[in-house]
Amino acid sequence: MFYFDNASTSYPKPPNMKENLCYSIDNFGGNPGRSGHDISMKTGEKIYQVRQMISEFFGSEIENVVFTNNCTDSLNIGIKGIILKGDHIITTNIEHNSVLRPLFKLEQDGIIDLSIIDVVDKTDEEIIIDIKSNIKFNTKSIIINHGSNVIGKIMPISDIGILCKNNNVIFIVDAAQTAGVIDIDIVKNNINILCMAGHKGLYGCPGIGIMIINNINAENIKTLKEGGTGSVSYDFTHPFFMPDRFESGTLNTIGIISLECGLNFIKSKGINNIYNFEYSLCRYLYDELSNMDKIELSVNNYYKDKYVPIVSFNVKGKSSIEVADNLNDKGFSLRGGFHCAPLIHKYLKTDKIGLVRFSPSTFNNMEEIKCFLSTIYNI
């Protein structure tokens, strides 16, 4: 079976992950930050080390790294945390439902005014102009998908960050498809809330996500939940300090420790090498698919540093689900459908048939791509 669905979750995980997790279950079985006994303290130390690794990886303060359940969790905490009634929010038509659904609910409830910018076929300069022209007196936040999970388009977050900073607007970035693939520095990019999955490009286990805050007061981010934090427990008021403010309840310690394994793997390969390799696989696929009359690609071009390693396409006359099922029967794992991103399908006019999405990882190779192409040719 050849797995090309890493945009959903990365598979396989690094070679030493299984051994790492088994060791962790045996040796880090305490509840971190709760007790004073050696087992709890040892687990607490390990969690701190992973938190520190992540902070160094993304350029943040250690305590500003928050562990969540997944990227959707992180985005909900960040988005709902900063919004007040009457706020205006700007986002785009390449967003995932983890951004769109919270925003649509807030709009439906009369809490926010929402502006959605079309960015699919726009240049970076055009995007900046459009975003800037939509900023109003009450714009609270600009929320951007760093890399589209459907067409792979990379958004100019550095320029958008500057725009946000200059206009005193909170910048939230959905890095679900870019964390671990593209170097992201939260401070240099002027990101205020960075949200990511732990189980995609970071090669951790499912059930773990990360939210990192920068240059924003945690007290000004409302909590979605309150509960036990193992700290200042006589206070009925939920803590204001980080990361406890957003980490109520027992942490997914095994998931967090899996991130250590994933990050070590990324560092051993080099993040730029990972991107260059995965891009080369996608570029080759894109070029070959371009030469097949029966293939409709989702984008007209595919340039390095403008796209994450994702190529989406359709086989003419077939629905994406049908093609994905067919490919599965032949040993290829890809996702067909709408990818939880309805607006982009509306724009691309694939809202009836969806798209087949190819998303490799560093564990795939060119021979697998050639085998895949041969199968596509014969569909």
Place this chain on the structure above:
Amino acid sequence: MDKRKLIILSSITYAYRARDFLFKKGIQVAILKTPLEYSPRGCGYSVEIKETIHNIEEIYLELKCANIKVLGYVE
């Protein structure tokens, strides 16, 4: 009985930050759950300085200036 020298932090994360900060200054500490008699706000963690030569108040103030969430100290 020697008095304990503790700096009380708000959480385990800050206890580890304090430990690392002080280690860079050549001060070794142990992290422990804050004894209940020193934690009016409930559960928390502290760093204990074993060496007698250090001025605990100065260390407390240094940690505070480094944005490490200290709650108090004991000596």
